[in-house]
Amino acid sequence: MTEVFKFKEFEVQQSQSAMKIGTDAVLLGAWINIPESTQSILDVGAGTGILGLQMAQRSFAETIDAVELDSAAYEECVDNFENSPWGDRLFCYHFDFKNFSKEMDEKYDLIISNPPFFKVSENISTEERNTARSQSELSFEELLKGVNQLLTLTGNFAVVIPYEREKEFIEMATQFNLFPNQILNVRGQFNSKIKRSLINFCREKSSIEIDELTIEISRHNYTTEYIELVEDFYLKM
Template identity: 55%
Template sequence: MSSKPFKFKQFEIHQDRCAMKIGTDGVLLGAWVDLLEDTDSILDVGTGTGVIALMMAQRSSAQLIDAIEIDENAYEQAVENFEHSDWGDRLFCYHAEFGEFVEEMQDEEKYDLIISNPPFYNSDYKTASEARDMARFQDALPFQLLLEGATYLLSEKGRLAVIIPKSQEQDFLELAGDFNLFPKKITYVKGTHTSEIKRCLILLGLEPIEVLKDELTIEHERHQYTPTYQKLVAPFYLKM
């Protein structure tokens, strides 16, 4: 397996020990989420390589950017990626399961933004890799645990941002409503103009408001990216 790092414009990611590699979903979420000027604290749940937390450091002046990772190898690699970046003093990774983290931190820390590219395949299908399964399946971080935990960790102005499959949007939003988390913005993501919507980028808040909905198409055709997508990820990808 190649040990060459994945190079972005302002940082690089070593990922040879991570079950889940750099992918469109994580980068899209990190580029898409609205970062308000008064966002002082951010939590990346299930950080993997650390890419979303690093994107948050590049995009914001938040002095506290925490990350959680349950897999030991990915955790160690995320720590190294943080330390080798320009923002190591603002980034910290915990090796923990999210439920445990919530129990320990709910009275200690509140976050203005919680962001997660959660595992969203159910347990009906497993691979031979336990680490990869943990990174990709809901067993390790069910939506209910993510949503409930967020209610304990969000500040009064706090928001939760996720990317999930379109097929799970309704169930996710209904569950979010059970925890008094309400959609503020939803972007539906299509691979091409003629393909079906595959992903939903969702931003939740603590107050019910009118939801802003739009669509994002990634490509006109293979490797021919739309101007909207290019503008979104241009601050990060080298070839954009």
């Protein structure tokens, strides 16, 4: 795994972060609808800072914050923010999101997260990866509770989760006055099962726009739809 991942408009150092650059985060950052009125964005569980950097490239939001618990990932995220063209708009907090959401007075127009979703009992290769990708540090309920506290009344919350947990997550979100209005179901290839759900939530109930995306026709032979979605970021497609 390369320690520096080069995108079209920025680079991401990833030698310290337990979770490296992956398709989930890049897809979410490319897919999210960002209204022109969006002035403040928060990324929960920043890791390398990839989502914050994507938001900076795609928007004119004056405030793009991130929160990251792991010390090594936090330091790497800060470096990636400072070395980007948008360092003046990006800031990362070294904080536990459960406490951050209680203590932060500011509200955000858009909150995004590629959250931990492996259950603690599942076998994950390293302790750091376990923390970054398990719900031992931040459960779905804790994530949604914090989002509810920090999201503006007209704001949006976007997340990527395993497809098999889509129904559970949506039902849980309604308890925090968050309702889905857009869903993108993602499968690797045409003959493979749906693997991920990208979901956008808002404060008001409405009809749900549901789409589907297939990433590859065959290994490294990408679909037109996938290329069009991520082409502003990846150097080679």
